[in-house]
Amino acid sequence: MEKSVIAKILTNFSRVFQEQRGVLSKLLPNLEVLNVVHEQLKECVSPADAKMLSQRVWLLWQQHGDFDHQLALLIHQLEEKLALKNVFDARQQRFLTWTDDIESRVQLTRSVYPNSMMEDTSHLEREVENEIRQKERELNWLNSTGAELLVAENDNERRLKCAEQIQQVQDAWNQLQQSRKAKSTKLNDIQQTFAQLEAQIADLRTWLYNMEARLLTPLQFKSTKQQDVNEKIKEAEVRIILT
Numbered sequence: 001m002e003k004s005v006i007a008k009i010l011t012n013f014s015r016v017f018q019e020q021r022g023v024l025s026k027l028l029p030n031l032e033v034l035n036v037v038h039e040q041l042k043e044c045v046s047p048a049d050a051k052m053l054s055q056r057v058w059l060l061w062q063q064h065g066d067f068d069h070q071l072a073l074l075i076h077q078l079e080e081k082l083a084l085k086n087v088f089d090a091r092q093q094r095f096l097t098w099t100d101d102i103e104s105r106v107q108l109t110r111s112v113y114p115n116s117m118m119e120d121t122s123h124l125e126r127e128v129e130n131e132i133r134q135k136e137r138e139l140n141w142l143n144s145t146g147a148e149l150l151v152a153e154n155d156n157e158r159r160l161k162c163a164e165q166i167q168q169v170q171d172a173w174n175q176l177q178q179s180r181k182a183k184s185t186k187l188n189d190i191q192q193t194f195a196q197l198e199a200q201i202a203d204l205r206t207w208l209y210n211m212e213a214r215l216l217t218p219l220q221f222k223s224t225k226q227q228d229v230n231e232k233i234k235e236a237e238v239r240i241i242l243t
Contacts, residue, residue: 099172
């Protein structure tokens with residue numbers, strides 16, 4: 001695939017800087033000779049002139065080192081720019097893989113049964129939330145770097161591809177946020193239902209306790225007459241119904 005215009009320009013600049021470093025390297029023997037000449041002249045000139053020569057020789061060496069360092073830094077920066085698209089592609093793919101994985105974990109941590117979710121699920125929830133917050137930096141980097149690449153790219157086909165990659169990142173992030181929100185709402189509903197069931201079970205236990213107490217209460221009859229017995233049984237049945 002043909003390189004983009006910006007990549008060609010960066011490559012040309014890198015080549016020119018490399019050539020300039022080569023020119024600087026060829027000057028080193030001349031500077032070495034200048035050092036020898038300087039040492040020889042020190043015995044033939046006044047102290048003031050010797051000091052001035054030393055300063056100039058030192059300045060030449062310093063300028064040579066500075067220029068070489070600047071060229072090396074520029075070459076490194078250009079190489080980083082040239083490699084930026086490859087880095088972006090790799091990190092974008094890793095981000096999409098991560099969003100798929102984290103969404104599966106969100107589904108898992110929020111789909112357990114209420115009686116086992118209080119401690120384990122809360123711990124998993126905190127881990128997921130922390131990981132998502134940390135990943136926001138990666139999202140920002142992908143958006144900013146993608147925008148930078150989009151502006152720099154001159155080929156329409158590659159511009160469309162880059163725009164599509166940026167959109168994929170944003171869509172994956174939005175989908176993750178929507179999934180988290182939906183599952184959070186579902187979890188809250190489950191917790192409320194669970195709390196209501198617990199309250200109903202507690203009321204039922206209280207009712208059973210009272211019922212058991214009434215059933216165990218002995219019946220006291222006024223006499224052994226059938227009418228008194230029937231009235232007492234009827235009275236007990238009414239108490240049970242009203243309990």
